[in-house]
Amino acid sequence: MTESVETSALTPPPGSPVPGTSGQTGTVVRSSAFKRILKNPLGVVALVILLGVILLAAFANVLAPFDQNFANISKTLAAPDGVNILGTDSSGRDVWSRLLYGAQLTLLSALLCAAVAILIGLPAGLVAGYYAGKFEAVANWIVGILMSLPGLIVLMTIRSAFGPSVWIAMIAFGVLISPSYFRLVRSAVQSVRNELYVDAARVSGLSDVRIISRHIFSVVRAPIIIQTAAITGVAIAIQSALEFLGLGDPAKATWGVMLSEGFKNVYLTPSLLFWPAFAMALTIGALVLLGNAVRDALEDGEKIRHRRKKTYAARDAAAASAAKAARKTIAAVEAGTEHHLVKVTNLGVGYPQADGSIKKVVDDVSFHVDRGEILGIVGESGSGKSQTAFSILGLLPDTARIVAGAIQFDGQYTVAPGEDKVNQSRLSKLRGKRISYIPQEPMSNLDPAFTIGYQLVTPMVRVLGISKAEATTRAMKLLSDVGIVNPERTFKAYPHEVSGGMAQRVLIAGAISCEPDLIIADEPTTALDVTVQADVLDLIRDLQRRLGVGVILVTHNFGVVADLCDRVVVMQNGRLVEEGPVREILHEPKERYTQTLLASMLEGKEPMTMLVPSMAKENVL
Numbered sequence: 348m349t350e351s352v353e354t355s356a357l358t359p360p361p362g363s364p365v366p367g368t369s370g371q372t373g374t375v376v377r378s379s380a381f382k383r384i385l386k387n388p389l390g391v392v393a394l395v396i397l398l399g400v401i402l403l404a405a406f407a408n409v410l411a412p413f414d415q416n417f418a419n420i421s422k423t424l425a426a427p428d429g430v431n432i433l434g435t436d437s438s439g440r441d442v443w444s445r446l447l448y449g450a451q452l453t454l455l456s457a458l459l460c461a462a463v464a465i466l467i468g469l470p471a472g473l474v475a476g477y478y479a480g481k482f483e484a485v486a487n488w489i490v491g492i493l494m495s496l497p498g499l500i501v502l503m504t505i506r507s508a509f510g511p512s513v514w515i516a517m518i519a520f521g522v523l524i525s526p527s528y529f530r531l532v533r534s535a536v537q538s539v540r541n542e543l544y545v546d547a548a549r550v551s552g553l554s555d556v557r558i559i560s561r562h563i564f565s566v567v568r569a570p571i572i573i574q575t576a577a578i579t580g581v582a583i584a585i586q587s588a589l590e591f592l593g594l595g596d597p598a599k600a601t602w603g604v605m606l607s608e609g610f611k612n613v614y615l616t617p618s619l620l621f622w623p624a625f626a627m628a629l630t631i632g633a634l635v636l637l638g639n640a641v642r643d644a645l646e647d648g649e650k651i652r653h654r655r656k657k658t659y660a661a662r663d664a665a666a667a668s669a670a671k672a673a674r675k676t677i678a679a680v681e682a683g684t685e686h687h688l689v690k691v692t693n694l695g696v697g698y699p700q701a702d703g704s705i706k707k708v709v710d711d712v713s714f715h716v717d718r719g720e721i722l723g724i725v726g727e728s729g730s731g732k733s734q735t736a737f738s739i740l741g742l743l744p745d746t747a748r749i750v751a752g753a754i755q756f757d758g759q760y761t762v763a764p765g766e767d768k769v770n771q772s773r774l775s776k777l778r779g780k781r782i783s784y785i786p787q788e789p790m791s792n793l794d795p796a797f798t799i800g801y802q803l804v805t806p807m808v809r810v811l812g813i814s815k816a817e818a819t820t821r822a823m824k825l826l827s828d829v830g831i832v833n834p835e836r837t838f839k840a841y842p843h844e845v846s847g848g849m850a851q852r853v854l855i856a857g858a859i860s861c862e863p864d865l866i867i868a869d870e871p872t873t874a875l876d877v878t879v880q881a882d883v884l885d886l887i888r889d890l891q892r893r894l895g896v897g898v899i900l901v902t903h904n905f906g907v908v909a910d911l912c913d914r915v916v917v918m919q920n921g922r923l924v925e926e927g928p929v930r931e932i933l934h935e936p937k938e939r940y941t942q943t944l945l946a947s948m949l950e951g952k953e954p955m956t957m958l959v960p961s962m963a964k965e966n967v968l
């Protein structure tokens with residue numbers, strides 16, 4: 348793809364929606380979602396009704412001609428007149444004034460209920476969804492208990508224990524209904540927890556708190572708004588039901604209390620029942636309509652794709668003992684060896700199986716990478732290239748075990764001999780600062796809810812400690828360095844507004860933004876057009892030469908290896924088959940597997956460089 352094509356891909360079609368709902372660009376996104384609500388007639392009706400009810404409630408003290416409990420006993424059950432515009436109740440109290448004060452108390456207590464439910468359900472759902480494990484198990488257990496409680500009976504019990512306070516009843520109902528938020532948030536988080544852009548955020552050095560607040564929270568915000576509209580309506584209905592049963596506080600005017608009193612006089616003055624019922628129906632209906640309108644608006648705008656990786660059953664006992672057994676071997680290998688930027692020694696990675704055994708996917712792999720050097724890891728699909736790279740990055744799935752070996756970065760262990768997991772606390776200090784990652788699928792590694800500029804600037808501000816303005820200038824330069832013709836426009840664009848080639852350039856810009864010592868690129872050109880592939884490879888080579896970083900390039904393509912790499916590691920079935928300088932391996936592949944791999948690529952006519960056809964003549968053809 349040419350640059351001009353890429354540049355034109357940047358231009359959003361007129362009126363195209365901006366995906367996402369949040370962040371620095373949140374104003375733009377929120378305003379476009381708000382505009383979509385305004386285009387929906389039902390959304391407008393709901394907003395107008397709710398705004399009206401809220402204003403009436405807020406100014407009840409000014410608008411109500413009488414106090415809510417002011418009784419004129421000489422004028423009971425009176426028909427509407429100039430003084431009491433909706434008439435009076437059986438105690439001679441003004442119905443209009445009580446409706447207004449009732450709106451205040453009813454709405455506030457319903458909102459209190461929703462707030463309590465959010466305060467409990469949201470953080471619990473976020474943590475359970477993101478970390479899973481024991482917290483999720485305990486939270487599920489509590490949720491099970493809460494959901495099995497008969498709500499109305501619990502509320503009646505609380506009423507007899509604490510008296511007829513609407514506030515206490517609504518707090519209790521908030522606790523009872525919090526599992527609905529918990530479940531909603533947990534499943535939303537689970538669906539994005541393993542998205543590549545969340546991994547990418549982790550690699551860029553962001554802490555879990557920041558990842559949750561920025562990338563994860565933006566996904567759950569929309570469902571929460573919709574849920575809150577529904578819960579507020581339910582809270583109004585439940586509160587009124589309790590009060591209708593005579594369990595409310597008769598001294599306080601709420602719509603439920605008015606409903607209960609109206610029912611007693613339904614034959615004499617039916618309007619006493621009508622007005623509170625009408626106010627409730629109008630408000631609950633408007634809340635439901637608003638929830639639907641928000642959902643429709645956000646569904647139109649959301650471009651977030653969910654993809655969930657499979658997880659495997661874990662049994663770590665065997666892995667731990669295997670790691671222990673490996674400890675002695677590793678200690679021996681370590682002794683007296685020279686310093687490298689990355690040193691992988693006898694690495695073994697495995698996954699516990701249902702029968703307690705461990706399936707090894709990387710077995711006894713050793714290699715090193717130095718500064719200013721590009722090491723290729725090549726092998727057919729499933730040979731363990733990515734698992735090796737992910738071990739260095741610390742991005743293996745939770746179920747993976749380091750069953751043997753060690754990894755050192757610049758002399759420091761990220762997997763020490765005997766450890767069965769990557770040391771995340773050590774690695775989190777390196778990732779995004781000294782080690783960066785260029786992933787396989789550029790689009791999935793950019794969060795669709797944020798502009799490209801935001802995603803470049805934030806890690807720089809955090810990792811390099813520079814100001815936002817400095818980071819912005821730097822981001823512009825980086826975008827231009829990676830060959831983007833119009834950096835300003837790309838900076839402001841959302842990921843869906845750029846082409847795949849451009850997105851990959853953006854990720855490369857991100858990978859070098861914090862001046863790393865090591866870049867790990869996992870099939871960085873697989874998802875790209877052939878013409879863009881060449882550009883991106885040139886770019887990586889150029890950056891490596893200019894910046895002197897070490898690069899580990901994972902690929903199944905010998906052409907890419909020949910083009911870029913200084914040394915190559917050939918892998919098969921998780922094991923290292925052959926290792927050496929690229930020219931040597933391409934000229935004289937010693938192992939049969941390397942020869943076959945090379946031959947199959949020539950037959951498959953993978954894009955190769957000048958070097959490989961000449962090799963083909965010598966070794967294969």
Ligand SMILES: Nc1ncnc2c1ncn2[C@@H]1O[C@H](COP(=O)(O)OP(=O)(O)OP(=O)(O)O)[C@@H](O)[C@H]1O
Nearest residue numbers: 659698708727728729730731732733734735744903
């Ligand atoms: N989460 C997992 N649980 C169990 N096995 C896994 C898991 N992830 C990967 N594997 C296995 O590990 C082996 C190596 O996978 P890896 O992704 O490293 O291969 P690769 O050489 O990078 O292949 P490709 O080029 O297709 O990405 C494969 O057999 C794969 O099935």
